Amino acid sequence: MRETLAAWRPAIDDAIADLLPREIDADYLEDFFGAPTYVYDPESIQRGLADPVWDLLDRGGKRWRAVLFLVLVEGFGEDPEELLAYACIPEILHNGTIIVDDVEDEAAIRRGEPALHRVYGEDVALNAGNALYFLPLKVLERDPGDLPAEARLAAYEMLTHELNRTHLGQGMDIAWHNERDVRISRAEYLEMCACKTGCLGRIVARLAAIVAGQSEAIERHAAAYAELTSVAFQIGDDILDVENSLGRAGDFGKEFGNDVREGKKTLLAIHALEEADPADAERLRGILGADTNTDEEIREALAILESAGSVEYARERALELAAEAREHVDALGVDPDTAEKLAAFTTFVIDRDA
Amino acid sequence: MRETLAAWRPAIDDAIADLLPREIDADYLEDFFGAPTYVYDPESIQRGLADPVWDLLDRGGKRWRAVLFLVLVEGFGEDPEELLAYACIPEILHNGTIIVDDVEDEAAIRRGEPALHRVYGEDVALNAGNALYFLPLKVLERDPGDLPAEARLAAYEMLTHELNRTHLGQGMDIAWHNERDVRISRAEYLEMCACKTGCLGRIVARLAAIVAGQSEAIERHAAAYAELTSVAFQIGDDILDVENSLGRAGDFGKEFGNDVREGKKTLLAIHALEEADPADAERLRGILGADTNTDEEIREALAILESAGSVEYARERALELAAEAREHVDALGVDPDTAEKLAAFTTFVIDRDA
Structure with missing residues (x-):
């Protein structure tokens, strides 16, 4: 890749x-x-x-x-x-x-x-x-x-549709960022990713299908592949932030746990709030909602995410999404070389290290 | 109206x-x-x-x-x-x-x-x-x-074209705002207005022509009418800011001369810098380029704009644009009642008091 x-x-x-x-x-x-x-x-x-x-x-x-x-x-x-x-x-x-x-x-x-x-x-x-x-x-x-006129019209309508949803996703993300408490569900989080990150992926895939004169069924499979890959990418980002922090939380002078520090409502945080011991969950909620935190508090929050199994949960979820994405690749009917590239792409976005 | x-x-x-x-x-x-x-x-x-x-x-x-x-x-x-x-x-x-x-x-x-x-x-x-x-x-x-598919495609292409030029206009306005000196010509100023304000007017007119299935010639006349009216509107804005300020520059506690205060490169300012006595022009340039100004300096700048005939010049220019706009109305071939409304509209945007 x-x-x-x-x-x-x-x-x-x-x-x-x-x-x-x-x-x-x-x-x-x-x-x-x-x-x-x-x-x-x-x-x-x-x-x-x-x-x-x-x-x-x-x-x-x-x-x-x-x-x-x-x-x-x-x-x-x-x-x-x-x-x-x-x-x-x-x-x-x-x-x-x-x-x-x-x-x-x-x-x-x-x-x-x-x-x-x-x-x-x-x-x-x-x-x-x-x-x-x-x-x-x-x-x-x-x-x-x-391109034929109908393809150009389809492209404009597709872009209008997806760019509208991009702004819904960004609107959700901003609203949650401005809220102290974490009130959202995992499904709402995934929707935010699907809109904010996924719609740009969908534009890639749908535009490719449209300019290449593919059927609507193929366009839908390509869009689903790209959306799932994009959501997996976003979850990969959330995992990276915690994993890199767990690795170097002791290093002198390095920023770590940025998502926790910003009070970001990631899939990991939502999972931990639902699944951790009530006392741990309450503590995590307090750290996420605080205006500032000490490094010690950030380390504590990261430990709660780890012990609640939130990193593993998120990785499993990302792998599920990637597997689903690959099913849509199979439905595209493209040559094996392309199918392999598309599958490798999905792996690449989850397993990257930056 | x-x-x-x-x-x-x-x-x-x-x-x-x-x-x-x-x-x-x-x-x-x-x-x-x-x-x-x-x-x-x-x-x-x-x-x-x-x-x-x-x-x-x-x-x-x-x-x-x-x-x-x-x-x-x-x-x-x-x-x-x-x-x-x-x-x-x-x-x-x-x-x-x-x-x-x-x-x-x-x-x-x-x-x-x-x-x-x-x-x-x-x-x-x-x-x-x-x-x-x-x-x-x-x-x-x-x-x-x-609407027929070709009208929808034409509308998307029109919107793409005009919204691109809107951002060119805003880009010019921002760039000039960030420059201390006034280096631009009257033609560049009018282009900024034509892009920033005019393109939204053009969208109104062209969309009306497109959804009503008018010819490209009619669409062009409608667009020119709306653009000229919008540019006249913008110049009207610039005139209002100076005229209201000349009227109440002595009133206690009221903000006045805001455009001069912000160092805005209006048509009036550009005209005065070109047409005023060299000493006055130099003084005006200094006031427009200063980070802050006293009320006395603002009054001085307004007096220079007035004595250089810049208010009159701008009004004449706006009236010329309005007259041009009305010529395009005549070419539209609409009923006399509509033509009168469109002409009244052009007068309204120049002669308004707020």
Whole structure:
């Protein structure tokens, strides 16, 4: 999987640069956004859009959404090289959401450097992030793949549907973050993941099915595969945060237990509150709801998660989701090589170490 | 015009409530956003979306974008009552942009009360504002007007085009706001208005033409009318800020000269910097570029704008744009009553007093 990701990356970045070049001039603006009524100011767009977005892209990111799209369209019998512009749609949308999420979460760091709003200001970062919600849709309008009109309409309707649910998911996440108590169920947590993370995965898969002219049944299986994989990915994130912390909670000066520290309502936390001894559960609830905690309290909370079996529970749940995802891969009817790549992808997102 | 606006308002608010009810429950979420994979949390959506959005809507706003849409479709021979859901598209988009703009501008007040992010927090306000960028597009997917597929595709492409340019406009505005010096031309300023304010007007007009099955020529005239009117509206705003300030600059305790205070690069400021005596222009440049100014300095700047003839210049420019807008109305071939309403609308946005 790592090789597939690395192999595609330069072509993907070139395709993104076709949509948003590193250097903005009036010709690009006129060609891409249409003629101005009066006159554009390319300098503003350089500093307010191209600079921050390429700063973020150049910091890294696996571009896995674009690669997953390319693997899928190839499995559906299309030439992925011909469809690179469409692969950029979910990738650019994703980068838009992380810029905006970082403002909403008051994040300090993104990909090892200060979050974009810390570098460029909230106003510039937000407008750049929001611009990335609409910029990739131009691909459908410009239509380099010469898609039939019904495919383009289906793509717009699909994007409308999924991007609406993305905002429901983010709304749930924000609401819970602002609540002191943990009142939600495991099912509500999984729904938040399915909406917030899953819908971008669904966009990848459904767009691949749509541009490759697949049936609605295939589109549904591809979407379910991507959603399940995305939810498993999110649970993998939650597990990593606790496991890495358990491993190095004693290391001097290292941040650990960040999710507990932020009072995040992860699947592990919800499980532990339901399954731990009442006294432990009460203690965990207190630590999660506190404004600040000592390192000792964080260690205590992590120990409760561990002894309640919440890490194992979450891993089993992620593996179940991955197994379900693979069933949908089988229903896709793609060649064995593609099926294997898709399955490896699901394993990769759970077993990764960062 | 005021009567037309007031008469439509209750029906428009009912139509908005059909899309985003004041009270959120699981049935609404399932019907509007589709079945959940697991289970929704309606409480989060109530507090994170419906509450803040209806708070904003109930504070006022003229709903002029929706009304203009209804006047246009009626002029194009359609029954406006049947198309109320489509009238909500630009209105909801507009409210989304003002929530986000207020975060970007660090605005304190909106419609006489604290800006939404001051009431609900930046995270909730931003996600609600962004959700409003996609929520109204569901109207096209749900298609209550039973539009032909090509009209729906045209609407999506139009929205993609215009919402991209909206973000270019906001990007220019933000970039200039962050610059101390005024380096831009009148044409660049007008382009910023055409993109930032004009594109939402263009959405109103083009959507009306599209749902009413008008020719591309008619759509272009309607769009030009709405864009010119919107730019005139923006210049009207800039004039109001200076005129109200000139009138009450002596009043005790009242804020005045806000645009100058914020160093805003308005058409009036750009004109004065080009046309005032060199010494006056230098002084104005210094006041606009300063981090803070005394009331005396603001009064001085306002006096320079007045003596350079910048208020008159801006008013003449707005009237020229309004006259141009009316020429496009003539080309629409609508009935005299509609034509009169459209012309009155253009006058209304320039001559308003708030």
